[in-house]
Amino acid sequence: MTNRTGVWVDLVGQTEAVAELSAAASAAANGTGGMTHAWLFTGPPGSGRSVVARSFAAALQCTEGEGCGECSGCHTAIAGTHADVHIVEPEGLSIPVAQMRSLVQLAARRPSAGHWQVVIISDADRLTEGAANALLKAVEEPPDRTVFLLCAPSDHPDDVSVTIRSRCRVINLRTPPAEAIAEVLTNRDGIDPETASWAGSVCGGHIGRARRLAKDPEVRERRESVLRIPGSLRRPADVFACVDQLVGAAESEASSMSAARDDAEKAALRTAMGAGGSGKGTAAAERSAKSAERDLEKRQKSRATRAQRDSLDLALVDLAGFYRDVLATKATGAHVTLNHPDRARDSAALAGQLSAAGALRRIEAILDCREAIELNVKPRIAVEAMLTTLQRG
Ligand SMILES: [Zn+2]
Structure with missing residues (x-):
C-alpha cells in the first residue's frame, strides 16, 4: 500500500503536488506562514485537477487539523456541499460574466462555518473575457479569508490570462502512470486486477475514463467501434x-x-x-414562466x-x-x-x-x-x- 491518507487518498501519482499542498494546509491550520489566496492547478485532462482542488479545499476546511478525511468539514468539502466551498462549473461552453460576478460577491463575505471562503473554478480556461476581468479584480485584492482555486489544462496564455496567472501559485499535475491507476481501480473500486490493469493501460492517464471503461460495457463498445475505423476505411464510400x-x-x-x-x-x-394555476395575474405569470422556460x-x-x-x-x-x-x-x-x-x-x-x-x-x-x-x-x-x-x- 501507499502512504496516501486522509483527503489526499483519491489523488493518483501526484506525490509532489500533495506534499506541497499538505504543507500549505498545515501552515494555514497552524497559523504559520501566510496563505496564498490564488492557486492554479494545471495538468492534462484526467490528471485530477478538480479532485486536487476539492481535496485542498477539504484540507483547508478540516475541523480536526489538516485534512483528516473523516470530519464533516472534509466530507462536505469533497462532496461539494460545504457552505463555504463554492464550485463553478461552466453550464455551457463558457463561464459568463454574470456567473463570475455573483461568485466574487459571495467570496467577499466572511466564511459562515469554515475557516476560509473557498472558490473552485473547475474550467478556468472557459472564462469569458468579462468573467476573467471580474475574477482578476478579486484575485488582485483578495478578501482576508478567501482562497481561489483555479483549474486549467495549462498555464499558457490561451488557457489562463497572463495577469491572472501572475497572481497565482501554480501546481503542476502529472499524467498518472498506468500501474497507479490500476491499483486505485482494484483497491478502491473493487475491480478485478486483470480488468483494472487493462483499463489503466488504455485510458491515456485519465482515471475517470479508466473507471468508466472498467465498469460500463457501453463505454467499452464505443471505444472498440472507434478503434475499428482505421481498418474499415477501405473505399471512399x-x-x-x-x-x-x-x-x-x-x-x-x-x-x-x-x-x-x-x-x-x-x-x-x-x-x-406554479404552472397550471389560475386566478389573478395568471396571464403575466404565464408569460414569465414561458420566458424562464426558454432560458x-x-x-x-x-x-x-x-x-x-x-x-x-x-x-x-x-x-x-x-x-x-x-x-x-x-x-x-x-x-x-x-x-x-x-x-x-x-x-x-x-x-x-x-x-x-x-x-x-x-x-x-x-x-x-x-x-x-x-x-x-x-x-x-x-x-x-x-x-x-x-x-x-
Ligand atoms: Zn477533516
Whole structure:
C-alpha cells in the first residue's frame, strides 16, 4: 500500500503536488506562514485537477487539523456541499460574466462555518473575457479569508490570462502512470486486477475514463467501434458510414446523459413557476414562466452541445492515439508503450501498409478536426474532411 491518507487518498501519482499542498494546509491550520489566496492547478485532462482542488479545499476546511478525511468539514468539502466551498462549473461552453460576478460577491463575505471562503473554478480556461476581468479584480485584492482555486489544462496564455496567472501559485499535475491507476481501480473500486490493469493501460492517464471503461460495457463498445475505423476505411464510400458512426455515437451519448437531467429541470421549473394555476395575474405569470422556460432550454442546449463535443473529442483522442501507435511501431519496432496496447496487432498491421509520412498526415488530420470543432465548425463537416484524409492518406 501507499502512504496516501486522509483527503489526499483519491489523488493518483501526484506525490509532489500533495506534499506541497499538505504543507500549505498545515501552515494555514497552524497559523504559520501566510496563505496564498490564488492557486492554479494545471495538468492534462484526467490528471485530477478538480479532485486536487476539492481535496485542498477539504484540507483547508478540516475541523480536526489538516485534512483528516473523516470530519464533516472534509466530507462536505469533497462532496461539494460545504457552505463555504463554492464550485463553478461552466453550464455551457463558457463561464459568463454574470456567473463570475455573483461568485466574487459571495467570496467577499466572511466564511459562515469554515475557516476560509473557498472558490473552485473547475474550467478556468472557459472564462469569458468579462468573467476573467471580474475574477482578476478579486484575485488582485483578495478578501482576508478567501482562497481561489483555479483549474486549467495549462498555464499558457490561451488557457489562463497572463495577469491572472501572475497572481497565482501554480501546481503542476502529472499524467498518472498506468500501474497507479490500476491499483486505485482494484483497491478502491473493487475491480478485478486483470480488468483494472487493462483499463489503466488504455485510458491515456485519465482515471475517470479508466473507471468508466472498467465498469460500463457501453463505454467499452464505443471505444472498440472507434478503434475499428482505421481498418474499415477501405473505399471512399466507407467514409460516410464512419461519419455517422463517430458523430452519431457522440450525439446519442450526449443525449442519453442529458435527457433525464433536462426533464427533471423542466419539471422543477414548472413547479416553481406554479404552472397550471389560475386566478389573478395568471396571464403575466404565464408569460414569465414561458420566458424562464426558454432560458432554461437555451442553457440545456448549450450544455448538450458541450457534452456532444466532449464525447466526440474523446473519440478523436483515441483515434489519434491509434495512429501514434502506428507511427511508433514503424519507428521503433514494438518496443514502446502504446496508447492502445490491446490493439497492437491492428496498429502493427497498418504500420506495414503506411509510410511514416502517411501516418503523420493522418495524425495531423485528426488534430485539425479537433481544432475545427473547437472553432465551431459543424462536427459532421469537420469529421468528414478528416475521414477523407484517413481513407486516402
Ligand atoms: Zn477533516
